[in-house]
Amino acid sequence: MTGLSINAALVRRILVGFLAEEVHKVGLKRAVLGLSGGIDSALVAYLAAEALGPENVQAIIMPYKQSNPESEAHARLVAEQLGIEHCVIGITPMVDAYFEMFPDADSMRRGNKMARERMTILFDHSAARGALVLGTSNKTELLLGYGTLYGDMASALNPIGDLYKTQIWQLSEEMGVPREVIDKKPSADLWAGQTDEQELGFTYKAVDELLYQMVDLRKSRSELLAAGFEAAFIDKIYAKVQNSHFKRRLPVIAKVSNRTIDRDFRYSRDWGK
């Protein structure tokens, strides 16, 4: 675990500075985020309130009728503790209206639709309020592809996308995220009793350790075996990272000209900022 333990005070400084600078330099001062009641969005809310001031952070709580009521309670707890503006916008009417046309849709389709419904609400508020949408995907789920493309993976700025889940826990302790939010089992909250670790089939602790050694340390398969990881686990995770890579890239453009966007037309996003 040594490689995964972070200097939380230092990371806090870097991420708070990141949010303040990246919001202010595009001429804005506000941010909006979806609060699920989980630890990732709670942590982002804490970072944003510190970076921009609680008066400049707006949280939107977007439950579906099957969401665990505890989730909404935890989201409210976070918003109230921070003193940030928050409101509840249920997504049941729009999601249900759509699936009336497709009653046979499975839970994955339904979950994706919910995630994208939330995204459209956040971007609508972004435009209405001049606020940047903050992403709440951590490094573990981004690498595994455990998220919805253009849903929860969509944002303007993501302060926590380079932190593994186990590091999210450490930074949340540092920031004073409520104990009940830190201690509960991570869940996408798409159906009752769902937990991430059950659905994934491994613990965050185990997969973070493997991802850290595989990705950050670039250890080879034989080195990972020597480090004590199971062959089946290594191969399964490697395949997940590989097969979800499309989710971490822009859509593929068919090249015909001399300067194709992102291929040989290359600029930083902060161009002129």
Place this chain on the structure above:
Amino acid sequence: MEFTVALAQIRPKLGCLSDNLAIIEASVTQAIESGADLVIFPELSLTGYFLKDLVPEVALRIDSPEIAKLRVLSRRISIAVGFVEESADYRFFNSAIYLEDGEIRHRHRKVYLPTYGLFDEQRYLACGDRFRAFDTRFGRFGMLVCEDMWHLSASYTLAMDGATTILCLSSSPGRGVASDDGLGSAQAWQRLTSTTAMFLSCRVLFCNRVGYEDGVNFWGGSEIVRPGGDSTVRAKLLEEELITARVDDGELRRERIFAPLLRDENLELTIRELRRIEEERRSAHV
């Protein structure tokens, strides 16, 4: 010779020449007011760092009005500053110039352009081809840009060429946040500047920028390192700051009396061995 150095740990805007020139002018004024004789800016202080295809758009000829403006300022204080230089044959360099008494005393074109990890410099820029020390009103200086410093041969060559002060202009990204440690890149750089100063019995004046570009932070931590290897003064992490320190030759003299490493350095032997290595490599490739 005693003089005061200012390190201007600024936050340039990406691709905004006129804004950055204004930031630099303000820092020059601040440095003059704080009694400095010399002010050092970070790498690419006139342009920002992750330029990519912006390189040709922000490039300046050495005789451009922007550089002329800095030359005028250098009548009041010596200045080291970084920018993208466009040569007569349309190559672009990551350059640093040293201006003094209204003149450009020295130009260094970054030799080692990193193109690994998050770096992509050699895609867009041409490599410099020399390390030369030069004379200033404060003694003999050598100037390096960021990655150059990580090549021992660069600072070694400058010291052999008589430099007693090495200026290093940097845009170093902050990374590495392991528990109980400071920032990984900051610790690595502090070891590097300290070791370089010790090995070569010279001062190191290290100026690193701050701010964020596309989520990458530049960590600052600019410092003035004594010939013995400890730092006289160090700027804050991650925040804009202008720091100054008094520098005197007595220290340098005492250090070189205490350990006359450079006096005893066998340059001829080093060259002979390097030639042999070069020849062996060449014949191995036949």
